[in-house]
Each structure stands twice: as structure tokens, then as C-alpha cells.
Amino acid sequence: MTVQTPTRHDLSLDDLHGSLTDPAMSAMNLLNEISMRYPAAISFAAGRPAEDFFDVADVHEYLGVFHDHLRTARGLTEQEARRLLLQYGRTKGIIHDLVREHLRIDEDIHVPAESIVVTVGCQEAMFLVLRALATSPQDVLLAVSPTYVGLTGAALLTGLPVWPVRGGDEGLDLADLRAQIGRARSRGLRPRALYLVPDSANPTGASLPPRLRQEVLDLASEEDFLLLEDNPYGFFGGGEPLPTLKAMDTERRVVYLGSFAKTALPGARIGYVVADQRISDGSLLADRLAMIKSMTTVNTSPIAQAVIGGALLKHGCSLRAANLRQAALYRRNLRLVLDGLAERFPPGHGVTWNTPPGGFFLVVTVPFQVDDELLEHSASHHGVIWTPMSHFCPDGGGERQLRLSLSQVTPETVGQGLDRLAALIGERLRQVSPATCPG
Amino acid sequence: MTVQTPTRHDLSLDDLHGSLTDPAMSAMNLLNEISMRYPAAISFAAGRPAEDFFDVADVHEYLGVFHDHLRTARGLTEQEARRLLLQYGRTKGIIHDLVREHLRIDEDIHVPAESIVVTVGCQEAMFLVLRALATSPQDVLLAVSPTYVGLTGAALLTGLPVWPVRGGDEGLDLADLRAQIGRARSRGLRPRALYLVPDSANPTGASLPPRLRQEVLDLASEEDFLLLEDNPYGFFGGGEPLPTLKAMDTERRVVYLGSFAKTALPGARIGYVVADQRISDGSLLADRLAMIKSMTTVNTSPIAQAVIGGALLKHGCSLRAANLRQAALYRRNLRLVLDGLAERFPPGHGVTWNTPPGGFFLVVTVPFQVDDELLEHSASHHGVIWTPMSHFCPDGGGERQLRLSLSQVTPETVGQGLDRLAALIGERLRQVSPATCPG
Known part of the structure; x- marks a missing residue:
């Protein structure tokens, strides 16, 4: 009889891909785990859209609208419509023409529908682009730091090193970008692309001024690299909409990454990539991304695409117009958080924050260490959750900053949430400044 | 003024990932392209399920059933149900408990729901597993050859070399498996896993006899590798169902890859992986696959999951029972194709085929070269499409074989399709045997 110890394992963590221990x-x-362990905590952590306007009936309606569109506008028989919606389908997607219209109307972006690949959320789009670009150990990806964690993760899966570029006050430090390119080249490395979120960036909330947009396009041309423009928050910017890099792109330097998670429904998991770059064999980069997609997810669920297609059709392909209520809600939330911070943290105590005109996020800077341990303490002892900025800086930085998300704030809870945050910060300030707080 | 030539390209194909030119x-x-260029051709090429029972109304019904289930059986409020269906969600999925029930009822597989990751089709499941296992340049994947092309593609994306193992008449040549393992080890390489489709394999239609199933489980234990069991066609096997490897697995040697594309709806793009292997840090392999998934697709669309969840609920989680009509249709098609081949190709002309008891595929062997050029000729001159077997043998083989798919055959077209195939084969036989055909 063999006695097995109950702790015997089947696989060693060391024998799994290196990304898994990064x-x-x-x-x-x-x-995620902290949010689940402290469900009663007030959260300024989630990057999810507000749920105020969610309705399951919309899913049925949008499906119906798209189904009708197939029968009437596209003239399909019921059998053909059924096949398009329920069978395996086109790798590049079935709503690419509607996405093109949406980009034309809402973003003044003019691209052929064939340059669009509909993906399983923007995350898959990112993965496809990085997988295509990671060719040799000499390739590196530049990314404005702090960086969206999904970009860092996708790069880890493809083995592409990410080199941080300073964001600075304007969302991109062009001098540092030039310096990093030079540094990479001097080591025999090849910067393939720069990843950036020019509008209401996650996590800083920063937006690039128009002048800087033109300058980074010019530099990309001069130094021959691509720009990976990620734009999930463009409709929620606060002020007048600024032109996207892709709208200003006359040389096909920009690969545009789009998402319907914030502008329609996250639950459809529909994103897309615009890749109109011409490849030496006559194909488009989009066609090559589709080849990779055929080996990761085959095609994006046409049922899920139909939900977003129906939403686009219902709103004449303009999601900017369809999101006016949402945009107003996020602006209100931003105001609530900024006013609440100003009330609780008068100048002179070393607590500061940026004041983006819109978006989902802002950054609070404090005169003490902000890490996962503090977050755990904040959740367990103060009942408030936020995100340590250091998670967005894999190469260091952000150690005294925290990201506040305002997308799920409500007027009912924001005051209490900020009171709890103030209690936490007050507690730490007393610890780091014993001279001013005797005892 | 700068003159640009119209053929100027933006990126060289050589500068994109190596998989793209494989x-x-x-x-x-x-x-895919051949099917699109010759839409009038009769196709024995597609691996898609029959569409006879497709109905868009089912999508609405299944969504409704799952939504009701959330409200009643799970006791969620409407707000909670809405959040689950429409918001970002759990990386490992929201129908894992229903999938577990389905596996228990239909396959006698008993696993914790936490060991299941719901994926964007079985293709994503494959990619996640290969990405996790490809750790170092010493790792290799064994795969029964001929092999499903999606496995080859996913391996290319992760850089994991695939070593073919002979399938032979029984679906797996155990002696060759032993030999390949020895060969790999002698070169300092580490065989991580064997990929196989034990039931009605694509492309051969072969099913492993029960004795061989036990033997490969024993060998996996003895030689310490995993078995990646892919089972899309298990309900359409023809005879009595055989136990899956996972049902026989007492040592958590088997990672089970499942799909609802053939048993429910391809358009939902829902698959899953059962990965109950324990990792040295106390987690399950499923948890590690979910970490990778969070960086490829974040989570599988809960709307698409709800469609499959509703289908499972409607049928008491037994899709075997729900697929009796489909199974009968595929058996009828197989009979039509086998009878049609026998009528057209009497013995003695060197045209033979296997006779699997069920599944979607069979293999025809001919005494001449079968390649893409012949397929092109077949489509353009004879109006019939099939698949050259060599595509399933990336390391050589299958040069005189073609795969016939029967899943979309109809009694109305099968005779004409086989007549066209017979015309093509007759034409080639006359070319290769000039002695018997003077002139």
C-alpha cells in the first residue's frame, strides 16, 4: 500500500511559464481578491463603467435590431442570417462596417472596414498586436509610464520587454521618449512601438495636448516606430473632444485599439483594432492579426458582436451621442471626488492630487509609502479600497501615490468613502510626523 | 515635393512574428479563401456542425432561461443578475457549476467547479494550456499525428515545438509514443504533454479502444507527462460511448479541453478547460490558466456564457440527450458518404478509405499526390472541395490522402458531390496509370 502525503502537488510553479510569477x-x-474579501468596503478601485443604465432587456433588443438589419438592410435570407449569427464566422468579425461608421462619425477616423479586426475585448487586440510585433530578442516596446496593467500582462505573454517612458504632466515626456529610443538603439535594440492612452489615461487621467499629439506623430515617422493608441475613455474627457492620433495619422503610423466596454456593455466583451498598415506581401496588418486570432479565439462570438452591432445601429453608429448621460454622470462623480478631497485635505499637509478634466481616474500623492500592505490595512480597518500606483509602474515609481477611480462612485457613498480615506491618511500622517503630533 | 511609389509598404513581413509565415x-x-472563391462548390471541407436545428429564437430563450435561473435558483436581485450578465466578470467564468454538472451527467467526470475555466471556444483553452506549459527551450509537446491545425497554431504562438507521434490504426501508436519520449529525453528535452483526441479524432475519425486509454494513462504516470484530451466529437461517436481519459484519470494527469460548438452553438464561442492539477503553491492549474486568460481576453463574455448556460439548464445539463437528433443526422451522413464511396470506387483501383463508426471525418487514400494545387483544380474544374491531409501533418505525411467532412452533407447534394470527387480522382488515375489508359 502506498501512502501519499496530502500535500503532494502535481506540478511545480517553477515549471510553468515565467509570466505566472511576475x-x-x-x-x-x-x-480582485481584496475586493472579494472585503465586499462591504467602499471602492475607489474598480475601473468598470457605472451600472446605472444597464438593462438585460437591452441585450434582447440589440440582438433583435441586428437580426432585422441582416434581413432588411443586408438582404439576407433567414437561413443566411441564422448562419451568420450562430455558426463559426469570419475571423475579422461581422460588425466591422458598423465599427468603421462609428469611427467616421464619432472620431473623424477614416479607414477601410477591412483594416478592422473585431476582438474579444480590447485586451485581445493588444495581445494580437504585441504577438505580431515581438519578432526577436532585439525588439522592445515603449510604454508611457504609469502603464495600464493589461498592456504589461500581454507583453509578458509574448516575451516583449516593456521600456517605460515618462508621462510627466502632459501625459508624455517627449524628451524622455527620445532618450529611451536612443538608449535602446545604442544597445542594439529596436523600439517597435510606443503604447499610450492619449485621452484620459488609465491610471493618471492625463490627456495629451494637441501640439504634443502632432509631435509624437512626427517623431514616430522620423524614428520609424508605430504608435499603439488605446482609447477606452475618449468620450468621457470632460472638455471639447481632442482629435485622436489615428484621426491625425497621415502615414499609417498608428494602430488604434478600441473598446465598447465603457461605451456600450462590458459583458459583450467586444473590442477592436484598426491596423491599416500595409505589409510587404500586399496584405494589411489587420489580416496578419486575424491569422494570430484564428489561433487564439478563432473568431469573436457573432452573438456578442450582434449585441454591440444592434447598439450601434440603434444610435445611428454614434456612441458619443448615446453616452451623454454616462458622460454627465462621470463628470458629476469627478466633481464629487475633487470637492470631497478639497474639503478633507487643506493645503499644507502634503496630500495633493491632480485635477483631470474628465475620465475615470485621478491620482492622490501622499508623504508616505503606499503599497499592498497599506491597501490591505485600508480595506480591513477603514473599509475603503483604492489602487496602489506602484502596480502601474513595473519598473519602479508611484510608491507614494494611489489611484482613485470615480466610475462607480455614488452621491450616497462618496462622502463616507472619502471620510474613510481621510481617516487612513490621517493615521499615517501622524505616524510619519511624530513631531507635530505628540504621543 | 516627395514622390511616393504606390507600392510602398509600412511593415516588412520579415519584421512580424515567425508564426505568420509558417x-x-x-x-x-x-x-477559408478557397471556400469563399468557389461558393458554388460542394464542400466536404468544413468542420462546422450541421445547421438544421439552428434558430435565433433559441438565443433569446436560452438567455431568458439563464436570467430566470439567476433570479430564482441563485436568488440574485435584478441588480445583481444585471451586473453578472452585463458587467466585467469572474475570469474563470460564470457557468462553471453548470459545466461541472454536464461533465458529471454526460461523461462521468467528477471535478470541482473551481478546476474549470470557461474560455472563448476550445481554441483559447488550448492556447492557455500551451502558454502555461511552454517554460523553456527544452520543453516539447507531443501530439498524435495527423493533428488538429488549431493545436499546431497555438503551439506556434507560444514557441512550443510539436513532436508528432504516430496515430496508426487505433488512434495512437504507443510504441512510437515511447520512442519519441526516449528520443526527446536523449536530446535533453522535456516532453511536457501529449495532445490527443481520443474520440472520433479530427482529421482521422479514429477512436482509442478502452485498453489503449488505460495504457496511455499508465505511461503518462510512469514517464511523468500530462495528457491534453480534446473532446469535441464525443457525442457523435456512433457506437456505445467510451469513457474519456479524464473519467479514467485517478492521478490528475489529464487536462480536459471541452467545446460547446458542436453540441450547442458555435456562435456563442464557449469552450472550457478542466485543469484540476495542484500546483506547488497550493493553487490549481485552473487558477494559473485564469491569470493568463486575464491578459488575453480578461473574461469570456457573460452574455455568451448565459446562452450556453440556458441551453444546459433547458436540457437538465445533459447535452448528450439534447443531441440525439444531431447524432442521428451525422450517422446518416456518414452512411451516405460511405455508401457513395463504395458505389463509385470498386476495389482494385487503389482508392481506399477508413470506416469510422461515427464522428465528423473520414480519410480517403489515393495513389497520387494530394496537395493545395489539386484542391484548387478540384474547386475550379470539378466544383468540389475537401482538405489535403498534409495540412494536418506539419512534419510530413498525408501526401496521398484527403479528409472528407460529413457534418454539412445533405442527401440532396452528397451524390453530386461524390460524383464530382469521382471525376477528379478518375482524371488523376488516368494520368498516373497511362499503361491502362492508352493515349
Whole structure:
């Protein structure tokens, strides 16, 4: 009889892909896990859209609208419509023409529908682009730091090193970008692309001024690299909409990454990539991304695409107009958070924050260490959750900053949430400044 | 003024990932493209399920059933149900408990729901597993050859070399498996896993006899590798169902890859992986696959999951029972194709085929070269499409074989399709045997 110890394992963690032990990958898990362990905590952590306007009946309606569109506008028989909606389908998607219209109307972006690949959320789009670009150990990806964690994760899966570029006050430090390119080249490395979120960036909320947009396009041309423009928050910017890099792109330097998670429904998991770059064999980069997609997810669920297609059709392909209520809600939330911070943290105590005109996020800077341990303490002792900025800086930085998300704030809870945050910060300030607080 | 030539390209194909110029990746595109260029051709090429029972109304019904289930059986408020269906969600999925029930009822597989990751089709499940296992340049994947092209493609994306193992008449040549393991080890390489489709394999239609199933489980234990069991066709096997490897697995050696594309709806793009292997840090392999998934697709569309969840609920989680009509249709099609082949190709002309008891596929062997050029000729001159077997043998083989798919055959077209195939084969036989055909 063989006695097995109950702790015997089947696989060693060391025998699994290196990405799985990278702190960037564990961060996502850690943050999710904290929200689940402290469900009663007030959260300024989630990057999810507000749920005020969600309705399951919309899913049925949008499906119906798209189904009708197939029968009437596209003239399909019922059998053909059924096949398009329920069978395996086109790798590049079935709503690419509607996405093109949406980009034309809402973003003044003019691209052929064939340059669009409809993906399983923007995350898949990112993965496809990085997988295509990671060719040799000499390739590196530049990314404005702090960086969206999904970009860091996708890069880890493809083995593409990410080189941080300073964001600075304007959302991109062009001098540092030039310096990093030079540094990479001097080591025999090849910067393939720069990843950036020019509008209401996650996590800083920064937006690039128009002048800087033109300058980075010019530099990309001069130094021969691509720009990976990620634009999930463009409709929620606060002021007048600024032109996207893709709208200003006359040389096909920009690969545009889009999402319907914030502008329609996250539950459809529909994103897309515009890749109109011409490849030496006459194909489009989009066609090559589709080849990779055929080996990761085959095609994006046509049922899920139909839900977003129906939403686009219902709103004449303009989601900017359809999101006016949502945009107003996020602006209200931003105001609530900024006013609440100003009330609780008068100048002179070393607590500061940026004041983006819109978006989902802002950054609070404090005169003490902000890490996962503090977050755990904040959740367990103060009942408030936020995100340590250091998670967005895999190469260091952000150690005294925290990201506040305002997308799920409500007028009912924001005051209490900020009171709890003030209690936490007050507690730490007393610890770091014993001279001013005797005892 | 700068003059640009119109043929100027933006990116060189050589500067994109190596997988993009691998013949295995181009094969998928080539085959799709031929079907599109010759829409009038009768196709024995598609691996898609029959559409006879498709109905868009089912999507609405299944969504409704799952929504009701959330409200009643799970006791969620409407707000909670809405959040689950429409918001970002759990990386490992929201129908894992229903999938577990389905596996228990239909396959006698008993696993914790936490060991299941719901994926964007079985293709994503494959990619996640290979990405996790490809750790170092010493790792290799064994795969029964001929092999499903999606496995070859996913391996290319992760850089994991695939070593073919002979399938032979029984679906797996155990002696060759032992030999390949020895060969790999002698070169300092580490065989991580064997990929196989034990039931009605694509492309051969072969099913492993029960004795061989036990033997390969024993060998996996003895030689310490995993078995990646892919089972899309298990309900359409023809005879009495055989136990899956996972049902026989007492040591958590088997990672089970499942799909609802053939048993429910391809358009939902829902698959899953059962990964109950324990990792040295106390987690399950499923948890590690979910970490990778969070960086490829974040989570599988809960709307698409709800469609499959509703289908499972409607049928008491037994899709075997729900697929009796489909199984009968495929058996009828198989009979039509086998009878039609026997009528057209009497013995003695060197045209033979296997006779699987069920499944979607069979293999025809001919005494001449079968390649993409012949397929092109077949489509353009004879109006019939099939798949060259060589596409399933990236390391050589299958040069005189073609795969016939019977899943979309109809009694109305099968005779004409086989007449066209017979015309093509007759034409080639006359070319290769000039002695018997003077002139």
C-alpha cells in the first residue's frame, strides 16, 4: 500500500511559464481578491463603467435590431442570417462596417472596414498586436509610464520587454521618449512601438495636448516606430473632444485599439483594432492579426458582436451621442471626488492630487509609502479600497501615490468613502510626523 | 515635393512574428479563401456542425432561461443578475457549476467547479494550456499525428515545438509514443504533454479502444507527462460511448479541453478547460490558466456564457440527450458518404478509405499526390472541395490522402458531390496509370 502525503502537488510553479510569477500578473489577482474579501468596503478601485443604465432587456433588443438589419438592410435570407449569427464566422468579425461608421462619425477616423479586426475585448487586440510585433530578442516596446496593467500582462505573454517612458504632466515626456529610443538603439535594440492612452489615461487621467499629439506623430515617422493608441475613455474627457492620433495619422503610423466596454456593455466583451498598415506581401496588418486570432479565439462570438452591432445601429453608429448621460454622470462623480478631497485635505499637509478634466481616474500623492500592505490595512480597518500606483509602474515609481477611480462612485457613498480615506491618511500622517503630533 | 511609389509598404513581413509565415498558419487562410472563391462548390471541407436545428429564437430563450435561473435558483436581485450578465466578470467564468454538472451527467467526470475555466471556444483553452506549459527551450509537446491545425497554431504562438507521434490504426501508436519520449529525453528535452483526441479524432475519425486509454494513462504516470484530451466529437461517436481519459484519470494527469460548438452553438464561442492539477503553491492549474486568460481576453463574455448556460439548464445539463437528433443526422451522413464511396470506387483501383463508426471525418487514400494545387483544380474544374491531409501533418505525411467532412452533407447534394470527387480522382488515375489508359 502506498501512502501519499496530502500535500503532494502535481506540478511545480517553477515549471510553468515565467509570466505566472511576475509581480504584474499577480497584482491583478491580488486586487480582485481584496475586493472579494472585503465586499462591504467602499471602492475607489474598480475601473468598470457605472451600472446605472444597464438593462438585460437591452441585450434582447440589440440582438433583435441586428437580426432585422441582416434581413432588411443586408438582404439576407433567414437561413443566411441564422448562419451568420450562430455558426463559426469570419475571423475579422461581422460588425466591422458598423465599427468603421462609428469611427467616421464619432472620431473623424477614416479607414477601410477591412483594416478592422473585431476582438474579444480590447485586451485581445493588444495581445494580437504585441504577438505580431515581438519578432526577436532585439525588439522592445515603449510604454508611457504609469502603464495600464493589461498592456504589461500581454507583453509578458509574448516575451516583449516593456521600456517605460515618462508621462510627466502632459501625459508624455517627449524628451524622455527620445532618450529611451536612443538608449535602446545604442544597445542594439529596436523600439517597435510606443503604447499610450492619449485621452484620459488609465491610471493618471492625463490627456495629451494637441501640439504634443502632432509631435509624437512626427517623431514616430522620423524614428520609424508605430504608435499603439488605446482609447477606452475618449468620450468621457470632460472638455471639447481632442482629435485622436489615428484621426491625425497621415502615414499609417498608428494602430488604434478600441473598446465598447465603457461605451456600450462590458459583458459583450467586444473590442477592436484598426491596423491599416500595409505589409510587404500586399496584405494589411489587420489580416496578419486575424491569422494570430484564428489561433487564439478563432473568431469573436457573432452573438456578442450582434449585441454591440444592434447598439450601434440603434444610435445611428454614434456612441458619443448615446453616452451623454454616462458622460454627465462621470463628470458629476469627478466633481464629487475633487470637492470631497478639497474639503478633507487643506493645503499644507502634503496630500495633493491632480485635477483631470474628465475620465475615470485621478491620482492622490501622499508623504508616505503606499503599497499592498497599506491597501490591505485600508480595506480591513477603514473599509475603503483604492489602487496602489506602484502596480502601474513595473519598473519602479508611484510608491507614494494611489489611484482613485470615480466610475462607480455614488452621491450616497462618496462622502463616507472619502471620510474613510481621510481617516487612513490621517493615521499615517501622524505616524510619519511624530513631531507635530505628540504621543 | 516627395514622390511616393504606390507600392510602398509600412511593415516588412520579415519584421512580424515567425508564426505568420509558417505554412500551418497560412493553411487555415488558404482553405477559408478557397471556400469563399468557389461558393458554388460542394464542400466536404468544413468542420462546422450541421445547421438544421439552428434558430435565433433559441438565443433569446436560452438567455431568458439563464436570467430566470439567476433570479430564482441563485436568488440574485435584478441588480445583481444585471451586473453578472452585463458587467466585467469572474475570469474563470460564470457557468462553471453548470459545466461541472454536464461533465458529471454526460461523461462521468467528477471535478470541482473551481478546476474549470470557461474560455472563448476550445481554441483559447488550448492556447492557455500551451502558454502555461511552454517554460523553456527544452520543453516539447507531443501530439498524435495527423493533428488538429488549431493545436499546431497555438503551439506556434507560444514557441512550443510539436513532436508528432504516430496515430496508426487505433488512434495512437504507443510504441512510437515511447520512442519519441526516449528520443526527446536523449536530446535533453522535456516532453511536457501529449495532445490527443481520443474520440472520433479530427482529421482521422479514429477512436482509442478502452485498453489503449488505460495504457496511455499508465505511461503518462510512469514517464511523468500530462495528457491534453480534446473532446469535441464525443457525442457523435456512433457506437456505445467510451469513457474519456479524464473519467479514467485517478492521478490528475489529464487536462480536459471541452467545446460547446458542436453540441450547442458555435456562435456563442464557449469552450472550457478542466485543469484540476495542484500546483506547488497550493493553487490549481485552473487558477494559473485564469491569470493568463486575464491578459488575453480578461473574461469570456457573460452574455455568451448565459446562452450556453440556458441551453444546459433547458436540457437538465445533459447535452448528450439534447443531441440525439444531431447524432442521428451525422450517422446518416456518414452512411451516405460511405455508401457513395463504395458505389463509385470498386476495389482494385487503389482508392481506399477508413470506416469510422461515427464522428465528423473520414480519410480517403489515393495513389497520387494530394496537395493545395489539386484542391484548387478540384474547386475550379470539378466544383468540389475537401482538405489535403498534409495540412494536418506539419512534419510530413498525408501526401496521398484527403479528409472528407460529413457534418454539412445533405442527401440532396452528397451524390453530386461524390460524383464530382469521382471525376477528379478518375482524371488523376488516368494520368498516373497511362499503361491502362492508352493515349
